Amino acid sequence: xxNLLPAGGRAAGESSELHNSVGWIALRYMHIAFMPAVGMxxxxxxxxxxxxxxxxxxxxxxxxxxxLAVTMGYMALCALIMIVFRDRAIRLFIDKGTPPEVIEQMxxxxxxxxxxxxxxxxxxxxxxxxxxxxxxxxxTVWPGVASxxxxxxxxxLGGNVMIxxxxxxxxxxxxxxxxxxxxxxxxxxxxxxxxxxxxxMSVLRDDDGPPVGGVQxxxxxxxxxxxxxx
Numbered sequence: 001x002x003n004l005l006p007a008g009g010r011a012a013g014e015s016s017e018l019h020n021s022v023g024w025i026a027l028r029y030m031h032i033a034f035m036p037a038v039g040m041x042x043x044x045x046x047x048x049x050x051x052x053x054x055x056x057x058x059x060x061x062x063x064x065x066x067x068l069a070v071t072m073g074y075m076a077l078c079a080l081i082m083i084v085f086r087d088r089a090i091r092l093f094i095d096k097g098t099p100p101e102v103i104e105q106m107x108x109x110x111x112x113x114x115x116x117x118x119x120x121x122x123x124x125x126x127x128x129x130x131x132x133x134x135x136x137x138x139x140t141v142w143p144g145v146a147s148x149x150x151x152x153x154x155x156x157l158g159g160n161v162m163i164x165x166x167x168x169x170x171x172x173x174x175x176x177x178x179x180x181x182x183x184x185x186x187x188x189x190x191x192x193x194x195x196x197x198x199x200x201m202s203v204l205r206d207d208d209g210p211p212v213g214g215v216q217x218x219x220x221x222x223x224x225x226x227x228x229x230x
Contacts, residue, residue: 018102019171022110025093026117033078033117037125040071041132048136057137057199064133064193072125079121086114113175120179123186130189137198146188154181 044067051060082089090110094103134143154177162173169176192198 022106026113033075037071037128040067041128044132045136048133052137068129071129075121075125079118082114082118086111116175116179120182123183126186126190130193134198138201139198150181150185
């Protein structure tokens with residue numbers, strides 16, 4: 001697999017500054033991809049929470065799938081752009097006075113980082129959107145625990161394993177480990193959502209329980225409110 005490394009990859013690995021610069025360039029483009037997804041996640045938290053408060057988990061599921069489809073479509077487009085225009089995207093952030101050989105090393109390394117980032121965009125959309133949907137349904141503990149466990153397994157342990165046993169990959173090793181984390185977390189949250197335990201969770205107290213915020217809302221009033229759906 002060493003032959004798959006970009007030309008000059010191991011020489012570039014001797015410069016931590018070069019690898020850090022390339023990593024930050026890739027992160028700028030990743031922010032463009034996932035920040036709108038974070039906004040969708042916040043919206044899904046509110047929408048799913050409202051539907052669950054109405055006692056409509058079926059409507060909550062439809063809204064969650066719609067939000068997930070929009071998020072995945074956007075991030076898939078970002079992934080395509082990252083792959084097609086990866087060389088140009090890296091060059092945009094390189095100072096004109098940089099020596100040509102360093103520019104070529106940065107572009108070669110940065111192109112691989114962009115490809116790795118593009119691979120996990122769809123799974124990142126899964127994780128971000130479904131985190132918001134599950135949070136809106138009151139399912140917060142399981143996603144949090146899963147995130148902590150998987151981050152330790154992939155980011156901490158996996159990153160160190162890549163550095164120790166495959167140092168020739170340089171910074172690409174930890175990027176691969178991070179990709180594994182995002183992919184596994186997205187699939188874990190999708191599995192959690194599909195199993196449907198969140199459907200039986202309650203975000204409001206029962207009618208017989210104490211009122212929320214000192215105000216008792218009649219059940220027929222809550223059930224009669226629908227965010228634009230029958």
